[in-house]
Amino acid sequence: MQTIVHSILHIGFWLLVPPLLPGVINKVKAWVAGRRGPPLFLLYYDLARLLRKHVVMSETASPGFILAPVIGWTALGLATAFIPFGSAGALICFKGDFILFIYLLALSRFCTVWAAMETGSAFEGMGSAREVGFAVLAEAALITALLSLCVQSGSLSMEAILSPSAGTGTLLLAAGLFTILLSENCRVPFDDPNTHLELTMIHEVMVLDHSGPPLAIILHGASVKLMLFSVLLVQAVLPVGTQSPAVSMALLLGGTAVVTLAIGATESLMARFAFNRVPLLLTTAFLLCLFALLAAWRGGVA
Amino acid sequence: MNPAFLCIAVVCGIGLSFISARSSPKGWIIGTFLSASAGIWLAGIAFLGKHALEWKSAFTVGGQTLHCVLDPLAAWFLVLLCTVGSAGALYSLSYWSENKHPRSAISARRWWTLLTASMGLLLISANGLQFLFAWEVFALAAYFLVTTDRQKRDVRQAGYLYLGASHAATLILFAFFAGIAVHTGTWDLNHLAGHAELAPLFWMALVGFGIKAGIFPLHVWLPSAHANAPSHVSAIMSGVCIKMGIFGLLRFSQWMPVPPQAGWVILTLGVVSSIAGVAFALGQHDLKRLLAYHSVENIGIILLGIGFAFISKANGHAAWGQIAMAGALLHVWNHGLFKSLLFLGAGSVIQACKTRIMSRMGGLWKKMPLTTVFFAIGAAAISGLPPLNGFVSEWLVYLGMLDALTGHGIVAGTAVIPIVALAITGALALACFAKVCGIVFLGAARSEAASNAGESPRSMLTAMAIPAMLCAIIGACPTVFWPLVAPTLSAFNPAWETPIQPESLSTLGSIHLGLWAAAACLGFVMLFSLIRSKRIRRSITWDCGYAQPSVRMQYTAASFASILTSWFFWLLHTVRHEIPPHGPFPAQATVEEHTPETVLEHMVQPVANGILRLSSATRRLQHGRVQSYILYLIIGIIGIALVVGWANPNREQPQNHSSSPYQTVSPQKTDSSISSQPCI
Numbered sequence: 001m002q003t004i005v006h007s008i009l010h011i012g013f014w015l016l017v018p019p020l021l022p023g024v025i026n027k028v029k030a031w032v033a034g035r036r037g038p039p040l041f042l043l044y045y046d047l048a049r050l051l052r053k054h055v056v057m058s059e060t061a062s063p064g065f066i067l068a069p070v071i072g073w074t075a076l077g078l079a080t081a082f083i084p085f086g087s088a089g090a091l092i093c094f095k096g097d098f099i100l101f102i103y104l105l106a107l108s109r110f111c112t113v114w115a116a117m118e119t120g121s122a123f124e125g126m127g128s129a130r131e132v133g134f135a136v137l138a139e140a141a142l143i144t145a146l147l148s149l150c151v152q153s154g155s156l157s158m159e160a161i162l163s164p165s166a167g168t169g170t171l172l173l174a175a176g177l178f179t180i181l182l183s184e185n186c187r188v189p190f191d192d193p194n195t196h197l198e199l200t201m202i203h204e205v206m207v208l209d210h211s212g213p214p215l216a217i218i219l220h221g222a223s224v225k226l227m228l229f230s231v232l233l234v235q236a237v238l239p240v241g242t243q244s245p246a247v248s249m250a251l252l253l254g255g256t257a258v259v260t261l262a263i264g265a266t267e268s269l270m271a272r273f274a275f276n277r278v279p280l281l282l283t284t285a286f287l288l289c290l291f292a293l294l295a296a297w298r299g300g301v302a
Numbered sequence: 303m304n305p306a307f308l309c310i311a312v313v314c315g316i317g318l319s320f321i322s323a324r325s326s327p328k329g330w331i332i333g334t335f336l337s338a339s340a341g342i343w344l345a346g347i348a349f350l351g352k353h354a355l356e357w358k359s360a361f362t363v364g365g366q367t368l369h370c371v372l373d374p375l376a377a378w379f380l381v382l383l384c385t386v387g388s389a390g391a392l393y394s395l396s397y398w399s400e401n402k403h404p405r406s407a408i409s410a411r412r413w414w415t416l417l418t419a420s421m422g423l424l425l426i427s428a429n430g431l432q433f434l435f436a437w438e439v440f441a442l443a444a445y446f447l448v449t450t451d452r453q454k455r456d457v458r459q460a461g462y463l464y465l466g467a468s469h470a471a472t473l474i475l476f477a478f479f480a481g482i483a484v485h486t487g488t489w490d491l492n493h494l495a496g497h498a499e500l501a502p503l504f505w506m507a508l509v510g511f512g513i514k515a516g517i518f519p520l521h522v523w524l525p526s527a528h529a530n531a532p533s534h535v536s537a538i539m540s541g542v543c544i545k546m547g548i549f550g551l552l553r554f555s556q557w558m559p560v561p562p563q564a565g566w567v568i569l570t571l572g573v574v575s576s577i578a579g580v581a582f583a584l585g586q587h588d589l590k591r592l593l594a595y596h597s598v599e600n601i602g603i604i605l606l607g608i609g610f611a612f613i614s615k616a617n618g619h620a621a622w623g624q625i626a627m628a629g630a631l632l633h634v635w636n637h638g639l640f641k642s643l644l645f646l647g648a649g650s651v652i653q654a655c656k657t658r659i660m661s662r663m664g665g666l667w668k669k670m671p672l673t674t675v676f677f678a679i680g681a682a683a684i685s686g687l688p689p690l691n692g693f694v695s696e697w698l699v700y701l702g703m704l705d706a707l708t709g710h711g712i713v714a715g716t717a718v719i720p721i722v723a724l725a726i727t728g729a730l731a732l733a734c735f736a737k738v739c740g741i742v743f744l745g746a747a748r749s750e751a752a753s754n755a756g757e758s759p760r761s762m763l764t765a766m767a768i769p770a771m772l773c774a775i776i777g778a779c780p781t782v783f784w785p786l787v788a789p790t791l792s793a794f795n796p797a798w799e800t801p802i803q804p805e806s807l808s809t810l811g812s813i814h815l816g817l818w819a820a821a822a823c824l825g826f827v828m829l830f831s832l833i834r835s836k837r838i839r840r841s842i843t844w845d846c847g848y849a850q851p852s853v854r855m856q857y858t859a860a861s862f863a864s865i866l867t868s869w870f871f872w873l874l875h876t877v878r879h880e881i882p883p884h885g886p887f888p889a890q891a892t893v894e895e896h897t898p899e900t901v902l903e904h905m906v907q908p909v910a911n912g913i914l915r916l917s918s919a920t921r922r923l924q925h926g927r928v929q930s931y932i933l934y935l936i937i938g939i940i941g942i943a944l945v946v947g948w949a950n951p952n953r954e955q956p957q958n959h960s961s962s963p964y965q966t967v968s969p970q971k972t973d974s975s976i977s978s979q980p981c982i
Contacts, residue, residue: 055832058843060746062667062674063829066838070828071821075688078817092813094806096701100688100813102725103697106732107687114678117740117857119843120665125857128740132733133865136726143725147707147718156704209844212837213828279869293718 010091014080018223019043021230021260028264043223050216058209061118068118069214072111073221079104080224083231084159086240086248093159098146101158102139105184108221109135115214116206127205130275134190134202137282138183141289145177148293149236162232163241169295174237176288178262181229183282185222187263189273190281230259305347305355311340316419323411327395330411334391334418338384341422345377345384349786354793356428369428369490374789375556376425378631379542379549381786382638383425385772386541387418390534393646393765396758397653398450398532406450410532413450417443417538424546430479430489437475437546441468444543448531460526463902467513467523474510475550478503482558494558504560507550508567515547517605518575521598522902525582528594529658533649534765536590540597541642545634548604555612556794565612569716572609573723576602580730581870584737584863585897588658589648592738593641596684599727600637604630606720607699610706611795613713619797622709625804626702627794628787633695636776640683640692643769647677650762651742654755660738660859665747669755674743676766681735683773686728689814691776694807700724701804730866737862746853778815781808860895867897875900 023040030037039045057065081091082101090097113132116124148169149161166173183190186203193204207218234240234255240248273281315337322329348355354373361367372380391414400407420443424436445468449461481503483489494500509520516524524544528536555564579598586592607630614623650673655663667674683690700721707717747753757763776783784803791801832838845851867876876897883891923934 054837054839056839056841059840060665060744060843062671062744064667064678064744066829066832067825070825074817074821074824078813078820092809094809095804096697096704096806099697099700099704100693100810103686103688103693103728106685106728107682110682110685110687110732110736113736114739114744117736117744120745120853120856121843121845121851122855122857123846125740125862128736129857129862129865132729132736133869136729136733136866139729140722140726144718144722147721150704150708154708156701156708213832217828297715 006088007091010081010085013085014077014224014227018227019047019220020223021226021256022223024257024260025264025267028261029268032265032268043219047216047220050211050219051213053212055212055214056209058119058121060120061209065115065118065209066214068111068115069210069217069221072108072115073217073224075104075107075111076221076224076228079108080228082158083228084162084235084241085231086235086252087163087243087245088248089241090157090159093157095156098150098156098158098161102143102146105225106135106139108225112203112206112218115210119209121209123205124208127202130202131206134183134278134282137279137286138180141176141180141282141286142184144286144289144293145173145180145236148173148289148296151293152296152299159241162235163239165239166237166292167296168299169292170237172288172295173292174233176285176292177229177233177236178259179281179285179288181226181233181259182263182266183278183285184229185226188267189270190278192272227256230256233259305344308340308344308347312337312344312422315340316415319415320412323415324408327399327411330415331391331395334415335388337419338388341380341384344372345380348372348377349374349789364431366429366431366489368432369492370426371428371492372426374786374793375552376549378786378790379545379634380422380425382545382635383418383421383542385768386538386638386642387414389642389646389765389768390414390538390541392768393537393649393762394532394534396761397534397649403451410447410450410535413443413446414535414538417447417543421542421546425549428491430483430491432489433491434472434476434479438472440543440546441465441472444468444535444539447535448527448539450532450535451530454530456526457530460530464523464527467520471510471513474506474513478506478510481506491557498559501559501561504555504558504564507554508564511547511550511554512571513547514544514550515601516544516598517547517571517601518578518598519901519905521575521579522899522906524597525586525591525594525899528597528645529588529590533590533645533652536594536649537642537645540594540645541638544597544601545638548601548608548634551608552794555615560612560616562616565609565614565616567609568605568612569609569720572602572605572607573720574602575599575605576727577723577730578602578873580727580734581866581873582897582900584730584734584870585867585874585876585895587660587859587896589652589660589663589738589742590645590658592660592734593644593648596644596731596734597637597641599731600633600641600684603696603699603724603727604633604637606630606724607633607702609720610699610702610713614706615795615797617713619795620706620709621802622702622705624702624791624795624798624801625705626699627791628784628801629695629698629700629702631787631790632691632698632776632780632783636683636691636695636773639769639772639776640680640690643676643680643766643773644684646762646766646769647673647680650758650766651677651755653758655749655751657749657751660741662749663742663747663752664745664749664853664856666743666752666755669753670743670757672763673758673766676763676770677743678739679770679773681739683777685732685735687732689774689777689817691773691780694777694780694810694814696724696728697810698804698807701806733863733866737859741857741859741862745856748853748856774818778811778818780811780814864895867895873900875904 022043027037027040079101082097084090113128116128150156152167153161153164155161191202210218234252238251238255240251315333318333319330354371357370359368398407398410417440420436420439424440427433427436445461445465448464449457451457482500485497485500513520528540531539576599579595579602583592583595586595607626611623611627614620651666652658683692686692686696703717703721706713788801791798843851867874874897876895879894881892
């Protein structure tokens with residue numbers, strides 16, 4: 001009975017809450033710039049509108065153009081099942097599940113790229129090439145970050161490694177994971193979600209040709225991914241899982257809010273990097289995570 | 303069923319294939335399937351039985367008693383051989399038929415049968431000479447299959463390179479087996495475990511088998527051989543033949559003691575092979591060459607698992623070693639399946655487009671929908687994506703390494719490097735196969751041939767469906783295969799008596815099933831609802847408002863990979879030819895990138911040239927002057943006299959020098975000549 005309630009709550013949360021994050025980020029950016037900004041719930045309206053619309057498909061595209069976003073979204077949805085929710089724990093938890101988590105993200109990336117390549121558009125090819133290229137470094141950094149948590153906690157499941165705090169390397173890990181978050185979710189300084197110049201985009205350019213319900217699913221999936229990384233970051237850094245339910249919930253929500261505000265602040269204060277500097281920044285993220293790992297290592301030995 | 307009966311069935315099947323290779327392709331395929339299914343049945347007996355199947359001939363051949371052992375380790379590779387062997391044979395029926403290739407169709411079938419039969423013999427050989435015989439027949443059969451299309455210059459060159467590399471391997475293995483025979487006094491390989499002095503011979507085995515397995519940097523023969531062979535041959539070469547190298551490594555570490563550093567060396571080779579393999583793959587424009595480099599990568603992944611198994615074996619048989627080893631073994635199967643699937647798919651594509659260059663293909667999903675689906679499954683599997691088999695084996699390797707990491711044992715510190723390397727490899731493989739699928743199957747056709755392509759005949763599609771189904775099944779039900787992995791593990795290392803299945807393996811299987819179900823349901827709902835409400839409209843691709851996008855505006859394979867290849871420039875030495883645009887109305891501008899066979903051209907060729915120069919220098923010894931020839935003779939005689947004089951003192955005290963080569967081999971030789979007499 002408890003598992004059923006837990007799953008319903010879990011699915012409900014991940015379906016309904018993530019689209020809020022882009023709204024918050026936009027509000028923060030608007031506030032910094034002194035504008036009123038788009039409504040907080042804009043993405044919800046957009047999703048509802050898109051779900052009712054028709055699909056315009058490129059003449060070169062196969063049914064995979066519609067199926068790929070669905071599979072990618074399913075993979076992201078499944079990935080959320082491994083993220084614990086404070087002291088309530090994760091929906092699914094087993095030894096080595098964080099590898100599956102990383103590879104589910106990879107599956108969703110493969111699907112996005114597949115759908116982008118369907119159109120034969122040079123711009124979408126460009127975006128895909130950038131996406132898969134930068135993901136190599138981001139994935140290396142992400143797994144190093146999770147390894148440092150493994151070493152710190154001595155266990156191998158997402159739930160167990162996320163519940164205690166990150167120990168001595170906390171700050172390094174937080175910086176590294178935040179950079180990965182920005183890169184994986186195509187935020188400034190890696191990509192600018194607001195730009196309207198196809199040549200310079202990564203994620204947005206890959207979904208140029210999508211419309212209607214598939215685009216709704218892609219947008220929702222993107223917000224889920226953002227939420228996923230925010231929640232991951234908060235739990236990796238703070239000992240959320242070891243607190244009482246009320247405190248852990250407050251920590252988690254507060255932490256996610258802080259991360260969202262930080263993304264908004266980063267986007268307001270920074271410009272997008274030139275593409276040749278992106279690998280440098282990602283390597284920095286990797287090194288930060290590696291140092292966090294070494295710190296955890298020293299802590300474990302001492 | 304009685305194993306003897308099954309053996310007879312295997313032999314009959316092979317015989318039938320040989321006889322009917324000329325007259326009736328149907329008989330040939332029936333023979334192949336008969337021997338393959340009997341082989342799989344035999345393997346099943348070896349897996350589930352308590353003891354390995356063993357047979358020693360009552361007679362001798364050339365002084366040697368034939369000795370065959372089918373233990374779970376051999377059975378593991380035998381199953382792969384039978385599966386890929388029959389799928390490839392089925393594929394070749396219409397792919398390399400008499401109509402298309404009147405000159406070579408029959409000989410290709412014969413060599414195919416010989417290749418699979420010799421690999422089968424190789425797997426069960428427990429006698430050094432018998433092993434070498436099977437090894438040589440296998441290498442030659444593979445050579446003739448690679449050069450099936452030998453009117454083409456490229457094919458002949460690739461064949462020579464393969465033959466050269468393969469014989470270098472054979473030479474080293476000859477020395478290896480001779481070394482064993484010298485130390486033990488017999489070519490029989492069954493009782494080597496006690497001979498600790500044999501351990502250094504392992505390095506020879508590593509090089510000899512490593513060449514065959516295509517370990518970086520010994521892989522130089524592999525890309526061109528795989529690329530120039532007919533595709534069903536590439537499939538078995540990549541799926542099974544290179545695994546014989548892995549089998550050799552495992553077999554002679556199972557039967558023989560290995561040096562304590564072996565695990566670390568293998569681990570290092572694994573890291574290098576996996577990353578270098580995929581980096582080179584990214585730089586390729588030739589579809590089959592790209593797939594060939596992915597073999598190097600996957601051999602690297604297998605070596606990661608094996609390396610950990612060796613390290614664990616050398617350090618108290620820790621449990622993480624067996625999980626990593628299970629991953630490596632399963633990856634042997636998995637790579638055999640998805641790589642042969644990909645090569646078969648590539649064969650269909652290449653036959654349809656009449657080129658191997660990816661940038662002349664495109665939009666093939668319209669013409670070849672089923673091939674596209676199968677290839678996509680293979681591509682997702684080789685990129686290690688859930689819910690397919692590639693992920694299961696990579697995950698097991700990860701799990702072994704992670705256990706080592708958190709175990710705070712001897713390898714804890716170094717485990718980080720292979721884990722991160724495996725993650726990077728996975729991401730690079732994904733990039734590479736996103737490129738392949740995108741350029742070859744999606745978008746618009748880039749050439750006349752690609753736009754006129756047609757779907758392959760049914761037998762070719764069936765041949766691709768077999769490995770594709772198996773990829774999905776292993777991904778969805780990994781626990782079904784554990785009862786086969788477990789005896790293989792304990793056959794490899796008896797200290798792992800009853801390997802415990804990682805409890806999360808079944809969870810992983812059910813998650814994979816769930817993912818299949820969820821993706822299928824949601825995909826169906828989405829497509830069905832859109833189609834039923836007629837909400838799909840077709841239009842041209844959005845190209846920034848440009849209304850007449852042409853096919854040549856699409857991204858090419860080189861441009862897709864350029865970000866990643868530029869990171870690996872230090873390794874790949876990619877050559878770039880560029881004519882930049884000039885003036886306000888540029889007339890012509892081109893960019894072309896080409897990744898050469900860097901290891902071959904910068905490492906192997908200089909050495910080979912040196913050897914050639916040295917050998918042509920010795921040619922000066924032959925000049926026609928009789929006086930000098932007499933001088934050579936005298937020098938030769940003095941040399942022989944010196945050798946005999948040096949060896950002679952040993953002969954006087956036979957008991958004290960039992961380790962001397964002459965002493966230990968000669969009694970065995972006389973024995974065998976006596977025992978062979980009754981036969982004659």
